[in-house]
Amino acid sequence: MEIGGQTESGANGGGGGGFRAARCWELLRWAAGVLRGKAVGLAGRLGRIARDEPRRVAHSVKVGLALTLVSVLYYVRPLFNSWGASTMWAVLTVVVVMEYTVGGTLCKGLNRASGTLVAGFIAVGAHKVAYMCGDKAEPVLLAIFVFLLSSAATFSRFIPEVKARYDYGVTIFILTFSLVAVSSYRVDELIRLAHRRFSTIAVGVATCLCTTIFVFPVWAGEGLHKLAIANLNKLAEFLEGIESECFRENATFENLEAKPFLQVYQSVLNSKATEDSLCNFAKWEPCHGKFKLRHPWSQYQKLGALCRECASSMEALSSYVVTLARTEYPEAHPELCSQQVRTACRQMSLHSAKALRELTAAMRTMTTVPSPASVHVSAAIKAAKGLRDGLSEGADLARAMHVAVIASLLSELVTKTKQITESVDVLARLARFRNPETTQTHKGVAIDVVS
Amino acid sequence: MEIGGQTESGANGGGGGGFRAARCWELLRWAAGVLRGKAVGLAGRLGRIARDEPRRVAHSVKVGLALTLVSVLYYVRPLFNSWGASTMWAVLTVVVVMEYTVGGTLCKGLNRASGTLVAGFIAVGAHKVAYMCGDKAEPVLLAIFVFLLSSAATFSRFIPEVKARYDYGVTIFILTFSLVAVSSYRVDELIRLAHRRFSTIAVGVATCLCTTIFVFPVWAGEGLHKLAIANLNKLAEFLEGIESECFRENATFENLEAKPFLQVYQSVLNSKATEDSLCNFAKWEPCHGKFKLRHPWSQYQKLGALCRECASSMEALSSYVVTLARTEYPEAHPELCSQQVRTACRQMSLHSAKALRELTAAMRTMTTVPSPASVHVSAAIKAAKGLRDGLSEGADLARAMHVAVIASLLSELVTKTKQITESVDVLARLARFRNPETTQTHKGVAIDVVS
Numbered sequence: 001m002e003i004g005g006q007t008e009s010g011a012n013g014g015g016g017g018g019f020r021a022a023r024c025w026e027l028l029r030w031a032a033g034v035l036r037g038k039a040v041g042l043a044g045r046l047g048r049i050a051r052d053e054p055r056r057v058a059h060s061v062k063v064g065l066a067l068t069l070v071s072v073l074y075y076v077r078p079l080f081n082s083w084g085a086s087t088m089w090a091v092l093t094v095v096v097v098m099e100y101t102v103g104g105t106l107c108k109g110l111n112r113a114s115g116t117l118v119a120g121f122i123a124v125g126a127h128k129v130a131y132m133c134g135d136k137a138e139p140v141l142l143a144i145f146v147f148l149l150s151s152a153a154t155f156s157r158f159i160p161e162v163k164a165r166y167d168y169g170v171t172i173f174i175l176t177f178s179l180v181a182v183s184s185y186r187v188d189e190l191i192r193l194a195h196r197r198f199s200t201i202a203v204g205v206a207t208c209l210c211t212t213i214f215v216f217p218v219w220a221g222e223g224l225h226k227l228a229i230a231n232l233n234k235l236a237e238f239l240e241g242i243e244s245e246c247f248r249e250n251a252t253f254e255n256l257e258a259k260p261f262l263q264v265y266q267s268v269l270n271s272k273a274t275e276d277s278l279c280n281f282a283k284w285e286p287c288h289g290k291f292k293l294r295h296p297w298s299q300y301q302k303l304g305a306l307c308r309e310c311a312s313s314m315e316a317l318s319s320y321v322v323t324l325a326r327t328e329y330p331e332a333h334p335e336l337c338s339q340q341v342r343t344a345c346r347q348m349s350l351h352s353a354k355a356l357r358e359l360t361a362a363m364r365t366m367t368t369v370p371s372p373a374s375v376h377v378s379a380a381i382k383a384a385k386g387l388r389d390g391l392s393e394g395a396d397l398a399r400a401m402h403v404a405v406i407a408s409l410l411s412e413l414v415t416k417t418k419q420i421t422e423s424v425d426v427l428a429r430l431a432r433f434r435n436p437e438t439t440q441t442h443k444g445v446a447i448d449v450v451s
Numbered sequence: 452m453e454i455g456g457q458t459e460s461g462a463n464g465g466g467g468g469g470f471r472a473a474r475c476w477e478l479l480r481w482a483a484g485v486l487r488g489k490a491v492g493l494a495g496r497l498g499r500i501a502r503d504e505p506r507r508v509a510h511s512v513k514v515g516l517a518l519t520l521v522s523v524l525y526y527v528r529p530l531f532n533s534w535g536a537s538t539m540w541a542v543l544t545v546v547v548v549m550e551y552t553v554g555g556t557l558c559k560g561l562n563r564a565s566g567t568l569v570a571g572f573i574a575v576g577a578h579k580v581a582y583m584c585g586d587k588a589e590p591v592l593l594a595i596f597v598f599l600l601s602s603a604a605t606f607s608r609f610i611p612e613v614k615a616r617y618d619y620g621v622t623i624f625i626l627t628f629s630l631v632a633v634s635s636y637r638v639d640e641l642i643r644l645a646h647r648r649f650s651t652i653a654v655g656v657a658t659c660l661c662t663t664i665f666v667f668p669v670w671a672g673e674g675l676h677k678l679a680i681a682n683l684n685k686l687a688e689f690l691e692g693i694e695s696e697c698f699r700e701n702a703t704f705e706n707l708e709a710k711p712f713l714q715v716y717q718s719v720l721n722s723k724a725t726e727d728s729l730c731n732f733a734k735w736e737p738c739h740g741k742f743k744l745r746h747p748w749s750q751y752q753k754l755g756a757l758c759r760e761c762a763s764s765m766e767a768l769s770s771y772v773v774t775l776a777r778t779e780y781p782e783a784h785p786e787l788c789s790q791q792v793r794t795a796c797r798q799m800s801l802h803s804a805k806a807l808r809e810l811t812a813a814m815r816t817m818t819t820v821p822s823p824a825s826v827h828v829s830a831a832i833k834a835a836k837g838l839r840d841g842l843s844e845g846a847d848l849a850r851a852m853h854v855a856v857i858a859s860l861l862s863e864l865v866t867k868t869k870q871i872t873e874s875v876d877v878l879a880r881l882a883r884f885r886n887p888e889t890t891q892t893h894k895g896v897a898i899d900v901v902s
Contacts, residue, residue, distance in 0.1 A: 045610070046606070046610070049606075049609050049610065050606075053609075056606065056609045057606065059605065060602040060603070060605040060606040061602050063601055063602060063605040063625075064597070064598040064599070064601045064602035064605070065598070067597055067598070067601045067625070067629050068594050068597055068598045071593075071594060071597055071629065071632075071633040072594075075590045075594075075633075088630060088634070091626075091629050091630055091633065092626060092630070095601075095622060095625050095626040095629060096622065096626070139526045142522075143519050143522060143523075143526075146515070146518055146519055146522055147515040147516070147518070147519045148515070150514055150515045150518045150546075151511040151512055151514060151515035152511070154510065154511040154514040154515070155497070155500075155501075155507065155508065155511035158500050158504075158507045159496070159497070159500065171546060171547065174514075174518075174546050175542075175543060175546040175547070178518050178522065178542050178546065179539055179542055179543070181522075182522040182526075182542065183539070232871070232875075235871075239864070242861075269763070270723065272721065272723075272724070273723070273724045291882075292882070292883075295882055296878060296881035296882050299874070299877060299878040299881055299882075300878070302874055302877075303871065303874045303875065303878060306867065306870050306871050306874050307871065309766065309867060310864060310867040310868070310871065312720075312763035312766050312767065313766075313767055313860055313863050313864050313867060314864065315760065315763050315764075316763070316764055316767045316860055317857065317860040317861065317864070320856055320857050320860065321857060324857065341858060344858065345857065345858055345861055348858075348861045348862060348864070348865050349861060349864075351865075352864060352865050352868040355868055355872060356868060356871070359871065359872060359875050362875065362879070362884070363875065365887075366882070366884045366885065367879075367884050367885050367886065367887045368876075368879045368880075368884050368885070368886045368887070369872060369875055369876045369879055370887070373872055374872065377865075377868060377869050377872050380865040380868065380869075381865055381866075381869065383865075384861070384862035384865045384866075387858060387862070404855045404856060405771050405855060405856045405859040405860070406768065406771050406772060406775065406796065407792060407795065407796055407799075407838060408856040409764055409767055409768040409771065409856070410693075410768065410796055410799045410800060410835070411799060411835035411838070412764050413690070413761060413764050413765065413768070413799070413800075413803060414799050414802075414803050414828075414831040414832055414834075414835045415832075416757065416760060416761040416764060417761070417803040417806055417807060417828060417831065418828050418831075418832065419757050420683070420686075420754065420757050420758065420761065420807070420810065421806060421810060421820060421824055421825065421828050423750070423753055423754045423757055424683075424754065424810050424813065424814065424820055425819075425820045426750060426753075427747060427750040427751070427754060428813070428818075428819045428820055429819075430747035430750055431742075431743070431746055431747050431750075431817070432743075433813070433817045433818050433819050434817065434818050434819070435818065435819045436816075436818045436819070436821070
């Protein structure tokens with residue numbers, strides 16, 4: 001059709017030109033429409049990101065503010081004249097040091113300042129040693145120094161403690177040492193340059209810290225505390241959902257898979273990375289709000305690990321509940337599916353959920369664990385024990401239940417193995433893994449032909 | 452004793468001096484011993500890190516090599532004279548761009564180069580606009596540009612796709628734009644500067660790429676492939692351990708907790724962060740070894756998610772097995788603890804483990820999933836189904852088992868809730884959370900006293 005239009009316009013000059021212009025116009029309008037659609041979509045997405053967490057907008061504005069503040073150093077002539085091109089280092093520092101949380105900015109800022117200072121001293125020393133060895137040896141010696149120190153510093157980054165807290169400082173150490181060591185200045189000039197550079201970096205770090213701390217501060221410690229509360233809340237929500245949808249008198253088990261509470265544990269399972277980085281940054285922060293200087297941040301990691309274990313049990317439980325709802329069992333086993341079991345299950349989930357809610361309330365107000373929490377935990381444990389004791393006059397049924405659980409979990413694992421096999425199969429297909437059987441058959445055919 | 456010695460030395464000059472010297476000497480020797488001990492410990496640790504992964508040593512040497520290569524630019528006078536102080540940018544680029552994997556280096560290098568290029572063009576444009584508005588308006592206008600663009604770019608980093616792939620590029624964009632926009636040069640000079648800076652950065656990136664690709668390359672894609680194989684192997688190891696220690700004829704259940712196979716799933720559970728970063732870097736890599744250009748890297752993430760689900764079921768299973776081993780049940784339920792159940796469990800774990808081993812072999816040789824794997828999966832599924840059918844002539848026992856599992860998982864959750872309560876309690880004690888009850892009592896006392 002496109003080609004037809006073109007030949008037509010070739011045969012019939014004026015009218016064809018009008019037709020072509022009309023088509024061009026249409027195309028342009030279509031393109032504009034598509035672009036407008038994309039732009040509206042993107043704007044909607046950006047709006048959602050901003051609404052979800054308004055502090056993100058504040059952070060963006062803060063970065064702009066800090067950069068504008070630092071760039072004033074360029075415009076104010078007296079400052080610029082005394083520091084010269086080194087002012088650039090203040091801008092550079094602001095861009096790379098400014099992080100979302102106060103702890104992150106402090107960690108990077110202090111790492112940058114101390115890395116620069118230490119590397120500067122060592123580099124000046126190396127320069128003096130090389131300078132004394134004469135004109136010929138100087139570059140060779142400096143190259144050897146750079147090679148040895150940067151290799152050693154890079155290797156130190158593989159030590160887990162250094163990686164966790166001083167990774168950026170080591171990078172800056174390598175950077176500063178190489179820059180100072182290889183620049184072919186005389187030593188006295190070098191010291192003046194190093195001093196100037198260090199002071200500009202200090203100005204950059206100070207600008208960042210003032211902006212992050214005094215303009216809508218985002219504290220990593222507070223974030224970690226809130227994450228712990230949110231995780232506990234999600235666990236409680238799951239247990240409440242299970243209680244109301246599965247174990248209450250008139251529970252129907254209907255349409256279970258669509259219920260949001262059955263998915264709520266997933267974000268808890270994936271919270272480890274966020275938690276670790278927040279905990280790492282929180283350790284750098286000064287006291288703020290209700291958090292004192294030596295707040296036990298590592299304890300949050302232990303709590304998080306327990307929450308994730310709990311969530312992983314919930315994952316198993318939810319898959320069972322869904323299967324149970326899907327399978328139509330004609331008749332219940334009189335002993336195990338009695339009112340007694342249902343009541344015990346209800347008690348267990350209800351009291352556990354209530355205990356967790358009490359814990360979140362205590363965490364939120366930062367008060368000691370209230371007695372109701374312990375009461376609920378005891379009630380839940382009592383229900384679990386009662387179920388075990390009541391069901392098994394002898395211990396035989398208890399053991400039977402235990403074995404049943406193991407057998408069921410194993411058959412669950414079998415299903416998972418099947419899914420894994422399918423997934424590897426998809427991978428093999430997508431990546432075009434070689435098929436050993438067809439190659440063999442081909443060989444067989446070849447031999448047949450030859451023979 | 453210290454003070455006694457000092458007064459003694461005060462009273463009796465010479466002998467006391469000798470005594471003091473001897474103590475100093477002792478102290479020095481003690482300090483040297485401690486330092487030697489620490490140094491030996493550190494050396495041992497570094498040696499272990501190097502032995503665990505010799506490529507780490509290679510990476511450290513590569514960084515040193517790339518830096519030394521780039522610093523040659525300083526020593527070779529003709530090069531230095533034509534580029535001037537901009538040579539510094541090559542050194543800076545090498546330090547920050549050099550990553551452990553080829554994909555990481557490529558990602559950072561391309562991000563850096565494109566970020567610099569785009570920002571450079573926009574900054575020159577902004578400079579021209581500001582220049583036309585006159586001497587007074589120029590700095591104000593430039594400051595506004597810096598503020599707006601850096602805020603917008605920082606906000607774009609919160610979009611997940613940008614964060615995952617172009618985070619570093621956006622940082623470099625902000626950096627370059629601010630640097631170029633605020634530097635008070637004339638436009639023609641600016642273009643020469645930008646050109647020079649871009650070419651030094653390109654030289655830095657090229658040096659990094661040559662070193663990472665041609666000297667002992669570490670491919671993120673290969674790492675991801677090996678991680679998937681290792682995860683599958685660990686799952687198989689767990690199932691084999693369960694089979695041999697719990698379901699075999701003469702299985703004793705003895706000393707189970709100390710067995711390493713019961714902990715093997717934990718590293719699978721925590722593999723998400725490594726997997727995500729490797730997958731992200733692998734997408735940047737060119738074809739290498741057996742991996743073609745558009746290898747389906749995302750499929751590894753799906754496989755990894757399944758492996759983690761599997762590992763989380765294993766966590767539940769292992770806690771059950773350990774409890775079962777610890778509890779002394781006097782007698783087994785005749786129906787559930789029979790030889791039949793044990794055999795079925797053995798079949799399920801054995802065949803699943805074998806299927807997983809087949810899968811790892813297929814992944815290692817990059818061949819399609821072999822038929823034995825499917826055969827083993829079918830055998831495992833048959834065993835699971837046989838157990839279910841065989842146990843329940845009617846479906847009542849099957850349902851009973853199902854309910855038993857749910858009740859047991861719930862009572863497991865109760866135990867976890869108890870642990871969480873204890874953990875929060877520890878946190879409250881360590882962080883000195885305020886106790887609402889004592890404050891109330893104090894108030895009560897105060898009122899009593901007042902009244």
